[in-house]
Amino acid sequence: MMTNSILRRRRNELVAGVLVLIILAVLPLPIRDVYTQNLIILTILYAGLSQAWNILGGYCGQISLGHGLYFGIGAYVSTMLFVSAGIPPTIGMFAAGIVGAVAALLVGWPCFRLSGHYYAIATVVVGEIGYLLFLNWDFVGAATGLYVPFHGENWAALQFRTSKLPFHYVVLAFAALTWIVAWVIEGSRWGYSWRAVRDDVTAARSLAVRVFPSKMAAAAISGFFTAIGGAIYAQYVGYIDPDSVLASSFSVLIALPAVLGGVGTLWGPLVGAIVLIPTSELTRSYMGGAGGIDLMIYGGLIVVIALARPTGLVSLLGIRKQVGGANAAPT
Amino acid sequence: MTLDTVLQVALSGLLMGLIYALVAAGLSLIFGLMDIVNFAHGELLMLAMYATVLLNAATGLDPLLQLPVVAVGMFVLGVLIYRCLIGRALGVQFNRGMVQIFVTFGLAIFIRGAAQLAFGGDFRSVNVSWLGNKTVHFGGVYVPLPQLAASLVCLVAFAALLGISRTEFGRALEATREDRDAVALIGIDRDRIFALGWGLGAAAVGIAGTMLATFYYVSPTVGANFALIAYVTVALGGFGSMTGALVAGVLIGEVEAVTAQVLEPSLKQVGMFAIYLVVLMVRPRGLFGKI
Numbered sequence: 304m305m306t307n308s309i310l311r312r313r314r315n316e317l318v319a320g321v322l323v324l325i326i327l328a329v330l331p332l333p334i335r336d337v338y339t340q341n342l343i344i345l346t347i348l349y350a351g352l353s354q355a356w357n358i359l360g361g362y363c364g365q366i367s368l369g370h371g372l373y374f375g376i377g378a379y380v381s382t383m384l385f386v387s388a389g390i391p392p393t394i395g396m397f398a399a400g401i402v403g404a405v406a407a408l409l410v411g412w413p414c415f416r417l418s419g420h421y422y423a424i425a426t427v428v429v430g431e432i433g434y435l436l437f438l439n440w441d442f443v444g445a446a447t448g449l450y451v452p453f454h455g456e457n458w459a460a461l462q463f464r465t466s467k468l469p470f471h472y473v474v475l476a477f478a479a480l481t482w483i484v485a486w487v488i489e490g491s492r493w494g495y496s497w498r499a500v501r502d503d504v505t506a507a508r509s510l511a512v513r514v515f516p517s518k519m520a521a522a523a524i525s526g527f528f529t530a531i532g533g534a535i536y537a538q539y540v541g542y543i544d545p546d547s548v549l550a551s552s553f554s555v556l557i558a559l560p561a562v563l564g565g566v567g568t569l570w571g572p573l574v575g576a577i578v579l580i581p582t583s584e585l586t587r588s589y590m591g592g593a594g595g596i597d598l599m600i601y602g603g604l605i606v607v608i609a610l611a612r613p614t615g616l617v618s619l620l621g622i623r624k625q626v627g628g629a630n631a632a633p634t
Numbered sequence: 635m636t637l638d639t640v641l642q643v644a645l646s647g648l649l650m651g652l653i654y655a656l657v658a659a660g661l662s663l664i665f666g667l668m669d670i671v672n673f674a675h676g677e678l679l680m681l682a683m684y685a686t687v688l689l690n691a692a693t694g695l696d697p698l699l700q701l702p703v704v705a706v707g708m709f710v711l712g713v714l715i716y717r718c719l720i721g722r723a724l725g726v727q728f729n730r731g732m733v734q735i736f737v738t739f740g741l742a743i744f745i746r747g748a749a750q751l752a753f754g755g756d757f758r759s760v761n762v763s764w765l766g767n768k769t770v771h772f773g774g775v776y777v778p779l780p781q782l783a784a785s786l787v788c789l790v791a792f793a794a795l796l797g798i799s800r801t802e803f804g805r806a807l808e809a810t811r812e813d814r815d816a817v818a819l820i821g822i823d824r825d826r827i828f829a830l831g832w833g834l835g836a837a838a839v840g841i842a843g844t845m846l847a848t849f850y851y852v853s854p855t856v857g858a859n860f861a862l863i864a865y866v867t868v869a870l871g872g873f874g875s876m877t878g879a880l881v882a883g884v885l886i887g888e889v890e891a892v893t894a895q896v897l898e899p900s901l902k903q904v905g906m907f908a909i910y911l912v913v914l915m916v917r918p919r920g921l922f923g924k925i
Contacts, residue, residue, distance in 0.1 A: 366731065366732060366735065413911065413914070413915055416914075416915075416918050417914060417918050418918075419731070420665070420669075420671050420869075420873060421869055421873070421914070421918060421919065421920075423671070423735065424671070424865045424866070424868075424869045425869070425911070425914060427862065427865060428862075428865075428866055428869075428907050428910060428911065429911070431862060431903070431907065432904060432907045432908075435900075435901065435903060435904055435907075436904070438900070439898070439900055439901060551862075555739060559736070562732050562736055563736070566729060566732055594750050594751055594754065594755065595746075595747040595748060595749070595750030595751030595752075595854075596747065596751060597747065598743050598744070598746055598747025598750065599743075599744050599747035599748055599751065600747075601740075601743055601747070602740045602741065602742070602743030602744030602745075602746070602747060603740065603744050604740070605736055605737075605739065605740030605743065606719065606737050606740035606741055606744065609723070609732075609733045609736045609737045609740060610719070610722050610723060610726070610733065610737060613726040613727065613728045613729045613730070613732075613733045614728045614729060615729075
């Protein structure tokens with residue numbers, strides 16, 4: 304039976320997910336080197352962010368190049384709540400997520416009328432408007448940015464100075480949550496509708512899939528988790544300004560792991576992040592001094608992977624395509 | 635606001651807008667031909683500006699005299715990019731839309747890194763120029779000569795692009811745009827047309843870059859800002875439409891000049907972005923886009 308094989312595959316994926324989670328939970332224990340710890344934390348954080356992007360960009364096929372906006376909004380909302388109202392980021396990040404989801408809906412309302420490149424460009428522009436507004440908005444510190452005050456080691460505020468280990472588990476929980484959400488979506492009625500919207504809008508509509516609400520739902524969920532990622536990032540680095548959380552380069556950084564790892568797949572974002580984030584961080588650390596070589600390697604890697612593995616790096620691992628969907632391109 | 639101020643703002647918007655229009659025309663040409671958004675467009679502009687500055691320093695010739703050299707060099711570069719990368723991206727079986735976006739995006743990062751390695755991060759500018767820092771004035775309106783020359787050259791280049799579209803080659807371009815598979819049946823080499831399209835698009839942005847370099851500083855990141863404006867211009871005018879690029883370029887230039895005057899200069903781009911979003915609400919495929 305068809306259904307049985309799908310159910311079996313989904314169960315196997317869940318088992319694989321738990322195994323990967325255990326590996327990632329044990330991974331940092333023997334590592335004492337702060338640089339490596341930081342590298343792993345960033346990789347897992349980007350895997351989570353990219354999975355959040357993947358929900359809209361991969362499963363629903365709407366190539367957003369403006370997710371930096373939701374990331375930045377998340378960082379700003381939780382930090383502002385903490386700085387001016389004293390609300391701890393463990394609570395603030397959910398407020399950030401809700402604001403991020405609302406922002407994604409507000410952006411989606413006009414932009415989802417556009418298709419293909421028109422949509423991608425519109426998201427770039429919306430992200431850029433957000434950057435310019437925050438840059439000139441005195442209430443949130445304008446170009447100076449915001450410092451997150453340190454209130455001593457505590458979990459409520461997600462502040463840890465003596466060890467990076469707690470943060471490792473915070474980002475791991477975040478990434479695992481986005482993975483689970485993607486897993487649930489893959490097998491749900493919504494997931495099938497979204498993939499239908501991605502693969503063929505006309506055919507989807509003829510099967511009574513409600514296209515616009517599908518895109519809006521995907522955008523809200525995607526924006527919600529992207530903003531939570533931004534809130535966590537703000538706590539991790541302790542200082543935010545428009546250039547560090549709202550720059551348009553962030554939008555691409557968030558999308559890249561999913562795109563190169565395997566867009567619209569469960570494992571693509573993690574695989575892509577494992578390849579991309581250490582590459583960019585290590586080349587910057589060891590070759591950034593020579594000025595430019597790091598960017599050349601990073602850019603060259605993107606070109607080579609995109610051309611050599613259009614379905615993403617996961618196809619190298621022999622992981623099959625996601626349940627029930629062709630991997631056709633949205634254009 | 636006096637009449638002079640109004641004229642001054644309108645004129646500077648127009649001059650800048652014509653440059654935006656030529657940058658956008660190169661992007662629009664490539665898009666219309668093969669449905670690819672070149673995210674390395676700003677980096678091509680940056681390379682043309684560096685070529686101008688370096689040639690200027692080496693030969694002492696005025697940038698206007700270097701125009702043909704830079705344009706031909708950029709044409710060759712455009713053809714090479716198509717032959718080495720874009721042609722392959724078009725042949726991809728899966729995820730074609732995303733592969734195209736991220737191949738040109740990776741190329742943009744690569745070129746930016748190469749420029750940083752070769753030229754360093756410092757700002758540079760043209761040293762020798764006939765027009766440099768000269769202005770003419772009509773009544774109370776001041777016109778910097780480099781900007782005036784740049785916009786006139788861009789207008790001429792734009793007219794040349796429109797002229798090309800009336801030749802045999804232009805009709806082959808148009809036919810390839812209409813149906814890329816059918817043209818093979820009537821003996822048009824699609825790959826060659828695409829490569830020439832990339833050459834022309836790069837040459838257009840090359841000419842804009844040379845003229846821009848006469849009054850604008852150059853750095854490895856200078857392309858990003860102009861590229862963003864080019865995307866907005868092309869989307870506003872309608873992807874693939876030359877007339878759209880011209881009208882939208884001038885409109886964007888004017889809106890930018892007015893916003894900088896009325897609001898703060900740091901917010902000058904908010905105005906153009908807002909106009910773009912409003913137009914897209916009414917016409918999702920831009921002012922002159924085919925529905």
